Amino acid sequence: MAKGTENEQVRELQARLRQIGYFHRSPTAFYGALTAEAVTEFQRKRELPATGSVDETTWSRLVGMTRKPTENELRPRTTNELDTPDPRCMEGRVLCISKESRTLAWMIDGKVVSAMDVRFGSVNTPTREGTFKVDRKERTWTSTLYHSEMPYSMFFSRGQAVHYSADFAARGYNGGSHGCVNVRDKARLAQVFEQVRVGDKVVVHW
Incomplete structure (x- = not known):
């Protein structure tokens, strides 16, 4: 290995x-x-x-x-520890998402405001990596492709979004998304959803 x-x-x-x-x-x-x-x-x-x-x-x-x-x-259900933030996350308002630690950190000017566990897409439908911006927010949304509920969606890359996943909450890492960044802590995501603005940065990295 x-x-x-x-x-x-x-x-x-x-x-x-x-x-x-x-x-x-x-x-x-x-x-x-x-x-x-x-x-x-x-x-x-x-x-x-x-x-x-x-x-x-x-x-x-x-x-x-x-x-x-x-x-x-x-496959513990405990909260994952955060990585050292990617350098791209250190300025401004950023959803800093690490594939290695499977965490999302909502950061403002280099400080972590909130953090939560996340799950990503499968091999066939991977979550795209890179620097993006939140282009729209939907408090309630149903996927037009997969017909699954996507509460508190923050879209950042051609249909891929950060959103709450009841499946992730129930099954943990035994499942996967169709490319979105799944969150299992609904209350914590709801708080971040209220703070994030359209145009805020999204960084997805290893």
Whole structure:
């Protein structure tokens, strides 16, 4: 396993690293920079080659120190920890959305006002990455393509929006969106919806 890998073994890797204090967020199944840093630190402490990638020796050592993760450890319902904000999020009014930590931070002038867990599109319908602007807001909306309810929608990229998802609230990360950024905390999103203005920046990044 190395940077760019995305599968269930990576999810298990992250859960095991979390058990012993090297990974401080909910497992995402994506091997990004944060996972590589955690692996590197684990390797250093055990005097293994600090490559940041997982070879057979590293995996065996980790498995020997940890237990098989439970379903709740693999897909916890607890709030994910925020990443260090992307530099593009540090000025102005921004919905700063991280695919690696699966979080949305509503930020004003570099300060986090509110944060929440989010879920993204599947492999076939990915959430687009980049810098966008909120082009419209809809307190109540039904998808014209998928006929699903999308309360508190903030559209930012050709039909993709940040919105509340009852499915995400019920099933967690066992499901996925059709490209939108799903939020499961309806009350928190409702508060942010009232604050966000059309024209505010949206940054979607790893």
